[in-house]
Amino acid sequence: xxxxxxxEMVGAYVLGGLEADERRAFEExxxxxxxLQAEVARHHEVVAGxxxxxxxxxxxxxxxxxxxxxxxxxxxxxxxxQAMDGGADASKPTRRPASAPSLLPWFAAAxxxxxxxxxxxxxxxxxxxxxxxxRELATTEAAVAELETxxxxxxxxxxxxxxxxxxxxxxxxxxxxxxxxxFWNTSTATLLVAAFDLxxxxxxxxxxxxxxxxxxxxxxxxxFQTGPDGTAVFRRQAPEGLDFQLGAVSEEPxxxxxxxxxxxxxxxxxxxxx
Amino acid sequence: MASRPPEPDDATLASRVRSGDEDALARLYDRHSExxxxxxxxxxxxxxxxxxxxxxxxxxxxxxxxxxxRGSVGAYLHVVARSRALDLIRARKRRGRAEEGxxxxxxxxxxxxVSNPGPGPEEAAHRTDRRDWIGAALxxxxxxxxxxxxxxxxxxxxxxxxxxxxSEPLGTVKTRIRDGMHRLRDLAPTLSGGAx
Numbered sequence: 001x002x003x004x005x006x007x008e009m010v011g012a013y014v015l016g017g018l019e020a021d022e023r024r025a026f027e028e029x030x031x032x033x034x035x036l037q038a039e040v041a042r043h044h045e046v047v048a049g050x051x052x053x054x055x056x057x058x059x060x061x062x063x064x065x066x067x068x069x070x071x072x073x074x075x076x077x078x079x080x081x082q083a084m085d086g087g088a089d090a091s092k093p094t095r096r097p098a099s100a101p102s103l104l105p106w107f108a109a110a111x112x113x114x115x116x117x118x119x120x121x122x123x124x125x126x127x128x129x130x131x132x133x134x135r136e137l138a139t140t141e142a143a144v145a146e147l148e149t150x151x152x153x154x155x156x157x158x159x160x161x162x163x164x165x166x167x168x169x170x171x172x173x174x175x176x177x178x179x180x181x182x183f184w185n186t187s188t189a190t191l192l193v194a195a196f197d198l199x200x201x202x203x204x205x206x207x208x209x210x211x212x213x214x215x216x217x218x219x220x221x222x223x224f225q226t227g228p229d230g231t232a233v234f235r236r237q238a239p240e241g242l243d244f245q246l247g248a249v250s251e252e253p254x255x256x257x258x259x260x261x262x263x264x265x266x267x268x269x270x271x272x273x274x
Numbered sequence: 275m276a277s278r279p280p281e282p283d284d285a286t287l288a289s290r291v292r293s294g295d296e297d298a299l300a301r302l303y304d305r306h307s308e309x310x311x312x313x314x315x316x317x318x319x320x321x322x323x324x325x326x327x328x329x330x331x332x333x334x335x336x337x338x339x340x341x342x343x344r345g346s347v348g349a350y351l352h353v354v355a356r357s358r359a360l361d362l363i364r365a366r367k368r369r370g371r372a373e374e375g376x377x378x379x380x381x382x383x384x385x386x387x388v389s390n391p392g393p394g395p396e397e398a399a400h401r402t403d404r405r406d407w408i409g410a411a412l413x414x415x416x417x418x419x420x421x422x423x424x425x426x427x428x429x430x431x432x433x434x435x436x437x438x439x440x441s442e443p444l445g446t447v448k449t450r451i452r453d454g455m456h457r458l459r460d461l462a463p464t465l466s467g468g469a470x
Binding site for chain 1: 285289292294296299300303304307308309310311312313315316321324325328329332333336337338341342343345346348349351352353356360407408409411412423426427430431432433434436448451452454455456458459462
């Protein structure tokens, strides 16, 4: 069977026009295709513009105050939740370890973060779903099924980074900040990345993570952005079969590059976790 | 006479919102609520439901859901609002409360003429720019392309459902959506710039 033409599916994807099986296949591809991610982002901007072509209906006069009142009574997510839920950002500083940290505290912290973030996200989503279900009873079964699936995924993620086939790498420039830690489960090709003291990339720029096989060109592992405090925590799926000895981070144009166009900011190699 | 400081862009305001700045949230509301409410009303029809859609979008922003990696703040709010509106539409459909025959309500469609700049000179200019662009860009599409995109955008129909609704071949609908969206993308200015 021939490979779908992913770029031709972007418009339908952002409009929600794909069937469930098409959407799942597209999203699997999207996770590992930087250019496709950029194309989706461009289409999202276009779709957002469509709202300006609709007949204008002014919001009710009191809605602004009701929104502000609702915000005032709604707790904001913790920085850790924002970091995982938002992909890369957190609003408060994350404590950095002392120099030359041992592996185990890092690993334990990452595992704890996965647990805390996973449960927190699930709790938030459960609350959102509960409110919808109160009004729309028929949606309850679907919402519960979705949460169970997500819980299973979080459990799986935790197991992934507690497994025996985990490598870690410390990425840095000179041993000084900024820095990053990579945890790589080689069995599942799953990466957990935590970056620290890395100022947010300028407008129109982004950070890009690379895996570099010995004697070969770098392979993109996707783009990311740090929060105002310079931290980012996220999970990525490495291309199947990829084995690389070096990890690196470079600053690239928004949307990422096929190959690094700047000198890497952070570089490091794997060590087997003990 | 002292000149006014430049208006902070959306990304700056959204960062402040994450730190609990209610004034920043109010300013983003001023910029985006009209478009979000117009979208919500076009999709869910009921004013109370539309209000809930708009409120949910801003609460997601308040809870730190946006990050620069997700694109512009406006696009993020739009995605959240549209997703919530589609939830409501699908829930109605499942409960059999949809219009006669269980079919979706026909979307009102796009308003191509540019009008109603809205309050405030800076916000009005911002909105008018977008209205100018999107109105002109939609005018470049065929009626069939606009119809297919409108059905997906406002009713949440999949391409297969649109094909059945219009009694057209699925391949034809896919081509219309693909070509129409690519055309809009090619005509789009840098929508995330400025206050957007």
